[in-house]
Amino acid sequence: MIQAKRYNPLLMLFQLFNLIKNSIFFVVFLFVIKAGSDSAFIKYGKVIFILAFVITFISIIIKWFTTKYAFDNKSFYLYKGIFSKSERSIPFSKIQNINRHTALFHRIFRVTSISFETGIKGENASVKFEVVSRIEADRMEAHLSSTVHVDLPSIQESDANMETFPHEEDDSKVNSIRVLHFKPTKKDTLKASFTSFSFLLLIPLIASLYFKINDIFHVEEEAEGVISEILNSWWLVFGIIIFLVIASAAFGIVSTYLKYGKYEISSDFDRIYITKGVINETSFSISKEKVQAIEIKQSTLKRVFGLAEVKLTSAGGLGSEEDKHEINSLYPYLPIRRAYEIVSDILPTYEVTEKMDRLPKKSLWVRLLWPSWIWIITTAVLYYFKPAILNVEKAWWIISACLFVIIGVTRLLDFYNTRYVLNDRFVQFKKGSLTTTLFVSKREKVIEVRVSRNIIQKLLGLASIKTINRAKPVYHAGIEDVPQELANVFYKWYKGRKNEIKLE
Template sequence: MIPAKRYNPLLMIFQLMNLIKNSIFFVVFLFVIKAGSDSAFIKYGKVIFILAFVITFISIIIKWFTTKYAFDNKSFYLYKGVFSKSERSIPFSKIQNINRHTALFHRIFRVTSISFETGIKGDDAAVKFEVVSRIEADRMEAQLSSTVHIDLPSIQESDANMETFPPEEDDSKVSSTRVMHFKPTKKDTLKASFTSFSFLLLIPLIASLYFKINDIFHVEEEAEGVISEIFSSWWLVFGIIIFLVVASAAFGIVSTFLKYGKYEISSDVNRIYITKGVINETSFSISKEKVQAIEIKQTILKRLFGLAEVKLTSAGSLDFGEDKHEINSLYPYLPIKRAYEIVSDILPTYKVTEKMVRLPKTSLWVRLLWPSWIWILTAAVLYYFKPIILNMEQAWWIITAILLVVIGIARLLDFLHTRYVLNDCFVQFKKGSLTTTLFISKREKVIEVKVSRNIIQKLLGLASITTINRAKPVYYAGVEDVPQEVTNEFCKWYKGRSGEIKVE
């Protein structure tokens, strides 16, 4: 029997701090804003809040005493309960990703949090350690790495700027050579701060803070004379505008640096490693064998700056706390050419084909003539109410016409951007109007394909093709309005998967 042990005692302090943080609003409302209220609702609310706080605090202590864990060279073992005990085992072979998150609390106490994500659905999809010593976290990762071994081709250094990490020794004597693929420069951080529009967050943040303070201390009544005096002087208004512009730019750069500072993309033979954050550090690790697909996204602004975001699709969950849906990204602001290079360097078994097949002109007419329910419903509502805007009685049909033109332009752009290619054992789909997405997957990672045709597509000899990959939730990708003959080629291509799949 493997000896089980309790979680780190600092877990109780961590959960208590989260309890206090979540209780601040109720404390301010019940004991500060409504401190002198005689309302029965407030009185009972205070009692209920105190009872809930005490019960939650006691449950934190009881939970720490009644939950334990253990791990060997095959699985994690989790134990909980006093009178009704339960035991759960998670084999290492089911683990898809490893996520680390080091917040300010963890930095102060020199600990970290780590999550081992599986492909299982539900609340038990991950083995999470909210507070664990760094040595213990390293031991877990080392044990997992030494047990779940994946044979992949070695990575060749294809860039002169790549940096090789020396082997790191741990308790299990497992060593690996990591290759550094990307570190953002100051120029990259500046581009990221402007393309992410993070500089626009300062003014809403100040406004939100002002309204919250005003609700408590009624600042607006006290400062009414000061505000009117400021607006009466043009040079004060001009100075405030200049200050806000400079402060917003500085805020955008600083917030982007805090979020994406110390960003590193590296890999070894078996895994991909992504780390980011200055104050709150987040580390994401995924086995190369578990990567189901790759997405390369470009918004209209990123296309103007020649940037792109590369995302990894995995069968496991790709979120940890506040970083939900972000930690699987290979830096959201990569130069497009560098993005293609990094994909080839990190996943040498994947190939990005830049030359793709365009849709036939017939599919453009299908897209333009296909009815838009958004336009139909909007036009019906505007026709019924006929609102008068800017003293224009016929404004409703002008808005309807503009909306129809916008929808038409969006569909035209989507037609121009949509492309596809079946390249040996790979499939690529590209589509989108303002934001384009390039989807790349290997045939062995596609678990199902689908071919569909509506009435108009049947008349014009067109069809829609779709691939399905394992993910959480299941990931669908495809292209609409391809020629009918492509569907036969698509199905024949998928049948070739039988000689490539590996049974786990």
Template sequence: MTEAKRYHPLTIVLKLWKLVKVSFVIAMYLFVIKFGSDSTFLIYGRIAFFVLIGVSVLVILLKWMTHKYKLDDASFHLYEGVFTKSGRTIPFAKIQNVNRHRTLFHRLFNVTSIRFETGLTGEEAAVEFEVISLVEADNMEKHATSPVPDEPATAHDGEAAAESYAEAVNPRRIVHFKPTKKDVVRASFTSLSFLVLIPLLASFYSKIDEIFPMKQEAKGLFSILKESWWIAAILLVVLIVVSVAFGIARTFVKYGKYEISSDSDRIYITKGLIDETVFSILKQRVQAVEITQSVLKRLLGLAEVKLISAGGLGDGEDELEISTLYPFLPVQRAYEMISEILPAYEVTREMKRLPAKSLWVRMLRPSWLWILSTAALFYFKPRLLGFEQTWWVLSVVLLIWIFVSRWLDYTNTRYVLKDNFIQFKTGSLTTALFVSKREKILEVKVTRSVVQKWLGLASIGTMNRAKPVRHAGIDDAPVELAESFVKWYMGRRKEIKVE
């Protein structure tokens, strides 16, 4: 592209739709619920509402007319400002990963959104196009992520582009994982998504009750359930069946079209049946890998693998999920997939445990949580079922839980230094296995308290590029490991590469 151009015209429609969604509740209150009210507050509120809507629409139109963009061989150039003009340049070299997202709106108009994440912070953290044609998104992604600019691709029609846009950037992809129906059902129970229906129904009831009071009807229903146990049993069974079906359907919509694939340079994660997200990242941009397991996942032999990247991962709840290589992978498959997708990374199951003296240090370390909680319980002295000594019982229970948690953390903690790799495993109920390469670690730290010095122990830590910066490490490790750790990191000088 040589000339700066405006964003897609449908950007106006999308922003107007978002404005309608944001103002819907206020409009319902002012013009439906309080219809016919002569309150001065409501009269001025309605006037202010129309003024704000008018100004918002005007700003949307002015932004579309004045905001422009263009690409050259090395950078994005973005031009913004309605009255005060400004411009910024984002080099392609700063791009860490690419995130595409297609909502129902995008599907209806056969378009997509694309977001180029960088390792920068603030306003320059990302380059985002909320609405863009599929063909232009493909060309833009190829142009921005390829070492050598490619010739623009063409498509015969939008339908063909819609079917192939996920493969258009690089057709030589290897598909590593697609969930089966069994995987989806197992994921629905593992994620406990069937429990979501109950709070949703409660929230729906409270909102309806605000508009149409239903307390009398609810009391009548509860009285019927008390008098007839078989009706209550039938309703309970129906609620369980509906909850399970809802959970499976919700999981299928979220993970039914999940796909993990890769080519020689990039990793691709596709998710979502209705709202589709396609996340891609250069393999060389992966800063570390993390394998997490909750108690339930450990019992079922499942694990969640996350890619740690220097770039942001999107907005909202997707920020925590989009870089995950499927949250419910069998453990063995998770280890195999890391080797397949990232051949440069090595994950070993054989790791060293902490010495016994590390357990004693952890058990005898003061717990400020217990001290402050006990002080608060002693001051307020709450009673449970009339029992006056409830406060010290709760204090003892909390202390036991702290000891159990520390013991679990000790038994789960593992470490290994192998060639140019480091692995940490930590956690009590939920465990996290952190794997990184020496060249990806920005900084290391070794600290020793007085007690640790007496016992020949130390705490070691690493810092990787991420948003926010990713810290990892273990406490109460042998001092010999700390010495080897520092020497190991000094070998980074021979491997460091400027990205």
């Protein structure tokens, strides 16, 4: 019989902290701004708020007493309820990713949160411990790693920016070596702060704070004379502009460091580890066997600076809402050559080919001549209303012409950026106009393929191909207007998957 135990008692304090944090707006509005209001709406609002707060507080305590957890060599077991009890078990074999998040609260009390993400859909998709001791989190993660082991090829260490860390030895395996593949330098942080445009966030932040304060304390009326004096003095205006530029640059660097500081990409025999954050620490761990595909993204500015973002696509969830678009990223501002090297280092079973095939020229005519519904609808609306913009008569056709040119240029760029390659075990697509995306997946990870043709494609001997991979949500990738011969080869290529897939 497995001995179940309650969650860490600090969980109640953590949930109470979140309750107070989420209640601040209502407290300020009801008890500060509307403190002297005689409105029945405000009076009843105060009563409802207090009742809701007390009920939620009591439910936090009851929930802690009525929920327990346990785990053995196969599964997690979660128990809850007093009169109506329920039990849920999650097999270790279903767990795809392991996420850790250490916020300021966790750092103060020397605890952490850990989430085990599965490929199951719905609210039962993860096993989450919002507050757990670091020793207990390490124990659960080590226990999972020791019971679910996948034999993979050994890792080839690269020569640059790599360190080794001894890992804890379990009863059945020798020591594994964790290899550090990337750690950002000061130069990398400066590039990241510029290409992310984080330095532009300071002025909107100040403006938003000013308007909020002005709504409460009416600062604008009090400072009206001071503002007019400043505007009449050119050197004061110039000094303020210089100060804002310097402050914005400093804000961008600091915010980027706080977000991506202590960023590390490492791996061992079985798993890939990504950690980031200075104040709020976040870590992401994924089994190499669970990686479904790789994405390498480049915006226009990143292409100028030779940077790229590498993302890992997995079947499991990626943690909280605020982190799910970033936590699986191998640093969003990697030098492009270094990105290719890191992919080869951490996933030696994957191949990224720089030499790829281009689309035939007839594909360009399909893209340029295909009607744009955005342009047609926009032009029809502009023609109907015929707005005069900046006192320019018939400005509507100028806007329509500019939109037509923009759509044509983006289609032209997308044609020149679109490339593809198929080899024995891999598929690789690259597409995009201003932002390009390079998709790489192994044939055994592709669960479905599709080939489609419209009327124009049939006349010109073209087709559209698409792959589908397991993810949350399901991941679709593909390119349009490829030669029909490639579509036929694509089907035959996918049929070879039956010799590679392994049934669980």
